[in-house]
Amino acid sequence: DIQMTQSPSSLSAFVGDRVTITCQASQDISNCLNWYQQKPGKAPKLLIYDASNLETGVPSRFSGSGSGTDFTFTISSLRPEDIGTYYCQQYDNLPPTFGQGTRLEIK
């Protein structure tokens, strides 16, 4: 199985800050990488697909980049409603695998 290493595991930032989360795959996955946001008690929500494509309806402050083994997820200007846990997920090979998550809080 492909291992996805996500960092940091948690972070705290101010409203308006630029926030970056990284995800590293254990092997080349091309651009087969998605990013999800999950709020407590809710199902994950797809934000970014194919490493850099913004899902319809998702605010443009969210973005993704990278290919191969190294990927980055960015929130350009943090808003209070962005709190939650973020996961990367690869789908280059079965089984699909997720990073361990990044818990984002507001300072």
Next chain:
Amino acid sequence: QVQLVQSGAEVKKPGASVKVSCEASGYTFTTFYIHWVRQAPGQGLEWLAMINPTGGSTTYAQRFQGRVTVTRDTSASTVYMALSSLRSADTAVYYCTRGSNIAVAATFKYWGQGTRVTVSS
């Protein structure tokens, strides 16, 4: 609109089995794979299995082989996930989610509301 509606919460004793359903609507049921993902309390997301609703072919995560069975009823647009020999570590919220029409292209835009399964003596 696409909807995936799951069955209600379950409480089971260790060693028992559970069967969770996922009814799809708002699209052609046989077009897209359905996957199952679980989340233990305070933990991350873990993929269990998937099914091709067209022919019923399945793929399971190796660590669940022999314990998980996914089936579908095309007349009811419903997928079922059964997990046997339950232990406390299986306590989790189980989600069904819709993939794409290609097995490996597992991008999950649509999710069920989740079914909490509690395993306790």
